[in-house]
Amino acid sequence: MFDYQIKDNCLSNKNILITGAGDGIGRQAALTYAKLGATVILLGKTVKKLEAVYDEIMALGAPEPAIIPLDLKGATKQNYVDMAATIAEQVGQLDGALLNASMLGELNPFTQIHEQIWQDVMQVNVTSQFLLAQALIPTMLNAKNASLVFTSSGVGNKGRAFWGAYSISKFATEGMMQVIADEYDSSTLRCNAINPGATETKMRASAYPAEDKSKLASPEDIMPLYVYLMSDDSIGETGKTLKAQ
Template identity: 50%
Template sequence: MKYSEYQPRPDLLKDRIILITGASDGIGRAAALSYALHGATVVLHGRTLNKLEVLYDEIESLGAPQPAILPLQLSSASPRDYELLYDTLEKQFGRLDGILHNAGILGERTELENYPIDVWDDVMAVNLRAPFILTQELLPLLQKSEHASVVFASSGVGRQVRERWGAYSVSKIAIEAVSLLFAKENQHPNVRFNCVNPGATRTAMRAKAYPDEDPKTLATPESIMPAYLYLMGDDSLHMSGQSIDAQD
């Protein structure tokens, strides 16, 4: 199917509790608004609290279900931080119906020969370690859902290595493997795991990666939401261990 042409019903995510990492900007922000407008209670994660508060108010003003805010520094989160996160979500909601692992950092666009080790560690911490640990920690809450969907953010450079994409490319290739392993090893048929590659999208990260590119030639985060809605809603119940392109 053409995911870009998917037309979700208005109440697709009614009564769903969905955690979105990196919700303060770009694709994460668009997903938070889109999921909320389709009936979900969105749990907003991000590094910048004031941006999350602005988004929170925007979602409320649209008449969508009241969201929640969950600040957590993914690059340095300790096991205790993740335990507290689990306890907070369990106490407040009792279950989790979805996670969109959207948070990510670009790192350096340079050859591995010159790649700064501290930047490598930061990229791996946010793009790979955090989604793995977050999924592992929150699985018991996902298992309490009737149908839960975990969506990992992939990339074109996560399918095929591209020069000078360094840690970002390696982290995205690895996250495809993490998603597939969770899917293949999964003992709970009510939980599914998939990847989505947004493609070239008008975001701050894209502008940093391609400073000479005209952003007006790119898809907006809002325009790629059909694929994100598809993976989170009931129409993709049959899908696990797949990796899709949002603009196809």
């Protein structure tokens, strides 16, 4: 695993947005950040799941989180603009954003990728990330030091047969992260991407249904990198894709 010693309360007084916060890695990141003192903003498409994470955080005695129900596949630019305006009005600044939500689509030969699947994957994995980042960056620049984190994959820097739309979307994600990092290199905003590696999630199970789950890392196992990139220890770290394991 990524070698980083997590310090108690290292995210105190930080406001951090997490997409895909109702399940898997997003849920674990939300719980972990909250335990470390952050006020988390839970964004996801399923209200019931977000409410369950909210209840878990409140049971920890952590700062009260906020919930934003939003389906990235159907959201418009105005939805993101309005969301960012609400965040700016209510919390003043955004110290971190973990753009974690992704869509796998289907694993098919390249010539058999269905156009609608392609469009859906690109909408969730690329276009929504682009619109989210555009909307959030002005509020993040209000923070003393802000961290924008995208989610990549092992197939995001080396193409893999049959992973067509998803793989290509992650190449685009890494490119977007690098462009933002370069544009804001002299600012208080840093921008990186995480490759979580083989982790026990529903997406992983749909890609590898016969895999032995006992050999996979849990979302909790990979949290050191997720915490590092949101903590002040990573100030100056920008434009990189880092591996969680």
